[in-house]
Each structure stands twice: as structure tokens, then as C-alpha cells.
Amino acid sequence: MDELKQTLDQESFGILVDNKFTDVSLKFLDAEKLSAMGIVAIGPRLIVLKVVDKLNKWNDPMSEDMQSSACKSIPEKKEVREILECNKKFRSILYEKLDAQIIPTDTEIKLMIRILCATMVERLMHDSIYPTTEEKKMLAIKILLQFPFLCATRRSTGAPEYSLFFWKNGGQGPKHEHTGLIHTQLRNSCKNLLPEQRKFTHSKTVVKHVGVCTEIIELAEMCAKFGATSANYSTISKMMSDVHDLHMMLLNEKNDMAKILLVLPHLTSYNGRMIHMAYERIHGTSFNQKVDLRKVFAKGLMHNQHAFKEVSDDYIRGCLRIMIKLTRKGIKQKETMEPNIGIETELAAPLIRWISDSQSIQDYNAPVSHIFCQSENFFVYLSPCVIIPCGKESINAIDTFFRSFAVFNLRIPVNLLKIADFLDVFAYKIKSYSNRSTVQNLCSLFIESENAEKLL
Known part of the structure; x- marks a missing residue:
């Protein structure tokens, strides 16, 4: 559904959402069902059917795409159970909980992921072959196909049913890291690779100095001279808002609290109200204005x-x-x-x-x-x-x-x-x-x- 959300028009995607389609049920969709739901325009139909075809290829054990070496590490639906059953430590969890449709504890679910990711980890450690995003996603779907009741573990309302196991970009779009237990397990395994074996390396964070104009610094100095009285509340509030760039510069440069308060002493004024407003300026539109x-x-x-x-x-x-x-x-x-x-x-x-x-x-x-x-x-x-x-x-x-x-x-x-x-x-x-x-x-x-x- 993530791919459709990015490529399909809003109206057509809304119809799929209204009909409770997920990545698990999407593979059963065909042209006839699209027409019955009211998706009749050729463009959206082609986009949906292409995604459905891709899902069915991944789910078809006879598909040529599944024969590539990159995909052999993903267990089939029936293999998910077989792999878990072969593990002595997990066998009792499988029989007593999963077969009884009882959601295991966090520790038990993490053990299940370690077992199912073992082949991927081995391929990563010995051959330096990194699992693709699609592989991780499909393993998450396979787990849900084998144990459908685990959809209750979804991360949040609106998240994919398999989001506990894998969620592309954490649902936040490009440039954000994937989330989920499968991704975490593989990411942690990468820590054991030698530097020359690693595909991705993190460069050292460079603190950027955000320049502020002289007027803002002078305004901050003027603001500090005002007494924190009720009569000055509006003036100080306005000035503190105007010197926000200076506050951000101090934060970005990793200054400690003493240095920040030396420049902006009124952050502690008015029973914490200045802290509330500074916090909201820092987070901008992402902050929930209706918080109670x-x-x-x-x-x-x-x-x-x-x-x-x-x-x-x-x-x-x-x-x-x-x-x-x-x-x-x-x-x-x-x-x-x-x-x-x-x-x-x-x-x-x-x-x-x-x-x-x-x-x-x-x-x-x-x-x-x-x-x-x-x-x-x-x-x-x-x-x-x-x-x-x-x-x-x-x-x-x-x-x-x-x-x-x-x-x-x-x-x-x-x-x-x-x-x-x-x-x-x-x-x-x-x-x-x-x-x-x-x-x-x-x-x-x-x-x-x-x-x-x-x-x-």
C-alpha cells in the first residue's frame, strides 16, 4: 500500500482504503473487482494492477523472480512455520501461543525474528549481500500470512498491518530510516562487519554554525534587561520570539544550559511559560497544538x-x-x-x-x-x-x-x-x-x- 499511496491519485487510493485493503489482501485484487469498486479510469487501474502483479510474483514460489539468489533468503509461507518448528527454543512458543492465536511477548517475538532472519544475516556476514527493502517487507508479509492474528501488533492506526516487523521509512517518507524488528535485527548485525565490508557508513556529524545578525544579538541583550513582571510579559514574549534564531544557534552549537541562560535568561521566567513557547518554536508545525x-x-x-x-x-x-x-x-x-x-x-x-x-x-x-x-x-x-x-x-x-x-x-x-x-x-x-x-x-x-x- 505504501507504493500505491505514493503513485496513485488520492480518490482511487481512498477507495482502496475505504474497502479495507492492505498489502496482504491486495494480491487478491483484479480488474473485475476494481470496476465493482468504481475505479474505472485506465491510468489508476494500470498502476494498481502492476503493483498487484508484483505482489503475486513475490508470493508465487514458481515465479522466476523468486529464484534469484537475493530472494532465496525469504522463507515461503509454509517455510515460516517449518523454520520456527525446527528451532527447539521456539517450538513451545509456536505450539502454546502462535497456534492458539495468542500474541507472544516482546522477547518471544524478537526471538522469532532472529530465527527467521538467520539466513539473511548469514548472507550479509559471509557474502556482504545486503537484504533489499523489498525482501524485508516481503518477509514481514509472509509472517502475517502464516499468522494473520499478528496484524493486531501494528505500530499505530494507519500503519501497515505488518509494521511491527517492517515499515518502509517508518511511514515518514524518503530520507527517513526504515523501522520494524526485521530492519533492526539486520541493522544490528551490520555492526559486526569490518569497516571495509560495510556498504553504508555514517559520516561524523558536523555542527553547523547558523549565523545571526547583529540586530538579533542586540535585541537579546535588550530583552535580558527587562524585569520579568506582568507588565512586561507581552514585550518579553515578543522579543523571545524574535531572537529564536539565536536560541537555535546556541542549541546547534551544543552549548550547555548555563551558556544558553546567560544569553536568554528569560527562558526560566513566568512559571515556565517561556519554556513552553520556546519548545513550540523549536518543533514548529510538527508540535500538537491541541495537546492536553x-x-x-x-x-x-x-x-x-x-x-x-x-x-x-x-x-x-x-x-x-x-x-x-x-x-x-x-x-x-x-x-x-x-x-x-x-x-x-x-x-x-x-x-x-x-x-x-x-x-x-x-x-x-x-x-x-x-x-x-x-x-x-x-x-x-x-x-x-x-x-x-x-x-x-x-x-x-x-x-x-x-x-x-x-x-x-x-x-x-x-x-x-x-x-x-x-x-x-x-x-x-x-x-x-x-x-x-x-x-x-x-x-x-x-x-x-x-x-x-x-x-x-
């Missing part, structure tokens, strides 16, 4: 419902439950058991900490970034010298915290990588998918819930 973290974390309350009961703020509690679901950490306890506050405090610490009223904020120090709460007021802690007051709104604190990493070139703490990735995909939508299966699975679950709500 309240709804996101309200959905989070449905998961791990016995965790963090002592956290009074609903949004913080929902965010924490999403975090531990993604990291697969939690506390095993029965409903009647009292919550283990000590362990829960430790689990929450990467995101938020609570400090006593007697603690001096000026003297507060910690090794990693996080949010802290004191007397119902929230603060974003980025360093001992950069603590951003966010008022009494927990949503504002969480939003400011996760946007700060992009605004200041900060490394995301390891324990927050998955929830940051989740927010990038589902909430902010600056990414269309996640390479982390646990994150992508949760995103798909939330999207399904969101779509169901729209039907109400």
Missing part, C-alpha cells in the same frame, strides 16, 4: 490502580502510573494491603520528590533533574542554579519539566526515557512512533481509547 496533558494523565489513572494511592494530586498520580507501567516496575500487593510508602517514594523519585516546608529551596541540591513539591507548590529542578517555580498546577510543572530537555540541550535521565518518549509520540506528537515496543504498545492502547471516545 490532563486527558493523558487522566487515562493513566486506569493503569496500576493500586499504585501511588497516597499521592493526592490526580495528574501526578496518573503520570506516575504511566511511568511504572512503561518501566514494568511496581509493587506486588493485594487490594487489602496498605501501600508501601517507602518503596513508592523511591519509585516516584525520578519524576517527583516531596520536600519539607523547612527545607531551603536555595540550598536544595540533587544529582539529576526532577520536579519537587513543597507546600503544594511545584518546582522544576534542572540544576542547583536553575530551579523554576511552576505554581500550584501540577500539569504546568510536568509540562515544563519535559519540554525543558529540548529547550536547554539537557540529557533525559535514564529512568524517564520511556515516559518522555511516550509523551513525544502520544501527547506532543513530535514523533510518529517509538522504537521502544513497550512505549509503542501503550501509545496504541491510548489511541484506541481516544478513538472510542470520539464515537460517543
Whole structure:
């Protein structure tokens, strides 16, 4: 369907989509069915039938095209099962789960991919023959033909049914890397090749210095002199927008937070509002202007419902439950058991900490970034010298915290990588998918819930 999406006119492609055609079912399409659906123009019909013919050649074991050495590494539909059945480690998974139409765990699916890609990897390592895009795609289709129920693993709504296994350009068009477990397995295998054996090499990244005019630098200096008062809010907001190129230059040159704030001190002003606007300028049109973290974390309350009961703020509690679901950490306890506050405090610490009223904020120090709460007021802690007051709104604190990493070139703490990735995909939508299966699975679950709500 990817090829048709790029070559077919919008109306004809829309008819195929409306009739629920996929790469798996497309091969059964013929001229008669095209007419019945209303695709009667000669041009679109020729394009569709050519793609169908290509798919059928790949699926026909007697096709001459399939006899080439490049294609011998792709197992036929019946061979997919035979290969898996011959592997002792996978045999029980095949019988107990796949044959029972139960989706295996992430680890088990990755094992299946390693087994099915073994011939491709061997050809790559010994003969330096790289599998083609079409080969990887067709292996993904073969897996789905053998186990059709695995279409439920698709990456996201609108993605190909086989997208967990292979997705050309990740659905983002040319110049983007392919995604999926098959591509990842083969890409990782390339790391074992000697430099002279590699077909593709990555050149070192050269930091480009984006020049800014003197007027912008002078404007930034003028902006820094204004006090962060309510009366100056509009003026400072406008100036910060006008010096965006200077901010981007500082980011591209890999300047640290201290240097960025030396030039643009108002990024920490107005309870995080300047960070919000800077983040939106950085990501431009890719940012989801309709983002509502309240709804996101309200959905989070449905998961791990016995965790963090002592956290009074609903949004913080929902965010924490999403975090531990993604990291697969939690506390095993029965409903009647009292919550283990000590362990829960430790689990929450990467995101938020609570400090006593007697603690001096000026003297507060910690090794990693996080949010802290004191007397119902929230603060974003980025360093001992950069603590951003966010008022009494927990949503504002969480939003400011996760946007700060992009605004200041900060490394995301390891324990927050998955929830940051989740927010990038589902909430902010600056990414269309996640390479982390646990994150992508949760995103798909939330999207399904969101779509169901729209039907109400």
C-alpha cells in the first residue's frame, strides 16, 4: 500500500482504503473487482494492477523472480512455520501461543525474528549481500500470512498491518530510516562487519554554525534587561520570539544550559511559560497544538490502580502510573494491603520528590533533574542554579519539566526515557512512533481509547 499511496491519485487510493485493503489482501485484487469498486479510469487501474502483479510474483514460489539468489533468503509461507518448528527454543512458543492465536511477548517475538532472519544475516556476514527493502517487507508479509492474528501488533492506526516487523521509512517518507524488528535485527548485525565490508557508513556529524545578525544579538541583550513582571510579559514574549534564531544557534552549537541562560535568561521566567513557547518554536508545525496533558494523565489513572494511592494530586498520580507501567516496575500487593510508602517514594523519585516546608529551596541540591513539591507548590529542578517555580498546577510543572530537555540541550535521565518518549509520540506528537515496543504498545492502547471516545 505504501507504493500505491505514493503513485496513485488520492480518490482511487481512498477507495482502496475505504474497502479495507492492505498489502496482504491486495494480491487478491483484479480488474473485475476494481470496476465493482468504481475505479474505472485506465491510468489508476494500470498502476494498481502492476503493483498487484508484483505482489503475486513475490508470493508465487514458481515465479522466476523468486529464484534469484537475493530472494532465496525469504522463507515461503509454509517455510515460516517449518523454520520456527525446527528451532527447539521456539517450538513451545509456536505450539502454546502462535497456534492458539495468542500474541507472544516482546522477547518471544524478537526471538522469532532472529530465527527467521538467520539466513539473511548469514548472507550479509559471509557474502556482504545486503537484504533489499523489498525482501524485508516481503518477509514481514509472509509472517502475517502464516499468522494473520499478528496484524493486531501494528505500530499505530494507519500503519501497515505488518509494521511491527517492517515499515518502509517508518511511514515518514524518503530520507527517513526504515523501522520494524526485521530492519533492526539486520541493522544490528551490520555492526559486526569490518569497516571495509560495510556498504553504508555514517559520516561524523558536523555542527553547523547558523549565523545571526547583529540586530538579533542586540535585541537579546535588550530583552535580558527587562524585569520579568506582568507588565512586561507581552514585550518579553515578543522579543523571545524574535531572537529564536539565536536560541537555535546556541542549541546547534551544543552549548550547555548555563551558556544558553546567560544569553536568554528569560527562558526560566513566568512559571515556565517561556519554556513552553520556546519548545513550540523549536518543533514548529510538527508540535500538537491541541495537546492536553490532563486527558493523558487522566487515562493513566486506569493503569496500576493500586499504585501511588497516597499521592493526592490526580495528574501526578496518573503520570506516575504511566511511568511504572512503561518501566514494568511496581509493587506486588493485594487490594487489602496498605501501600508501601517507602518503596513508592523511591519509585516516584525520578519524576517527583516531596520536600519539607523547612527545607531551603536555595540550598536544595540533587544529582539529576526532577520536579519537587513543597507546600503544594511545584518546582522544576534542572540544576542547583536553575530551579523554576511552576505554581500550584501540577500539569504546568510536568509540562515544563519535559519540554525543558529540548529547550536547554539537557540529557533525559535514564529512568524517564520511556515516559518522555511516550509523551513525544502520544501527547506532543513530535514523533510518529517509538522504537521502544513497550512505549509503542501503550501509545496504541491510548489511541484506541481516544478513538472510542470520539464515537460517543
